[in-house]
Amino acid sequence: MRAVIQRVSEASVKIDGKLVSSIGKGLLVLLGVGHQDNEEDIAWLVKKIAGLRIFDDEAGVMNLSVTEIGGEALVVSQFTLMASTKKGNRPSYIGAAGHELAIPLYESFCAALSAAIGRKVATGEFGADMKVSLVNDGPVTICIDSKNKE
Numbered sequence: 001m002r003a004v005i006q007r008v009s010e011a012s013v014k015i016d017g018k019l020v021s022s023i024g025k026g027l028l029v030l031l032g033v034g035h036q037d038n039e040e041d042i043a044w045l046v047k048k049i050a051g052l053r054i055f056d057d058e059a060g061v062m063n064l065s066v067t068e069i070g071g072e073a074l075v076v077s078q079f080t081l082m083a084s085t086k087k088g089n090r091p092s093y094i095g096a097a098g099h100e101l102a103i104p105l106y107e108s109f110c111a112a113l114s115a116a117i118g119r120k121v122a123t124g125e126f127g128a129d130m131k132v133s134l135v136n137d138g139p140v141t142i143c144i145d146s147k148n149k150e
Contacts, residue, residue, distance in 0.1 A: 001033055001045055001146040002146070003045060003143070005028070005029050005049055006029075006140065007026075007055065007136065008074075008137055013074065013122075013131070015130055015131070021074055021123055024072055027049065029073060029075045030078040031075055037146065039108065045146045046116050062140070074123070075121055082097075
């Protein structure tokens with residue numbers, strides 16, 4: 001499972017020109033699910049994301065987590081995060097899980113992150129053509145792969 005986490009002052013998702021979700025200060029999480037991913041990956045990744053100290057404290061030092069600032073989260077599925085670019089110039093998405101595995105894991109991830117941060121997580125729509133807007137605060141962008149825990 002791969003995640004790109006962006007510290008945002010705001011973020012939103014539109015589908016067919018209609019606003020589906022939006023958040024204020026918090027985290028935009030782009031989530032890719034692979035064939036080998038499972039609930040263990042979710043638990044590890046959620047704990048890591050909820051605890052990431054990437055928000056400024058009173059001294060201006062990145063020392064606070066999204067939960068400590070009462071921030072929000074928007075999770076958007078993004079199978080392209082599982083792309084392999086080893087050969088040629090056209091990415092291969094063979095590593096991305098199909099809908100039958102990816103949707104339940106995506107939904108489980110969203111529920112677990114919601115529980116971890118103590119508030120409802122905003123989402124996009126799995127498999128939809130989404131327009132994601134954000135104001136990256138910092139900018140701060142962190143990439144995490146649950147298969148690289150060490």
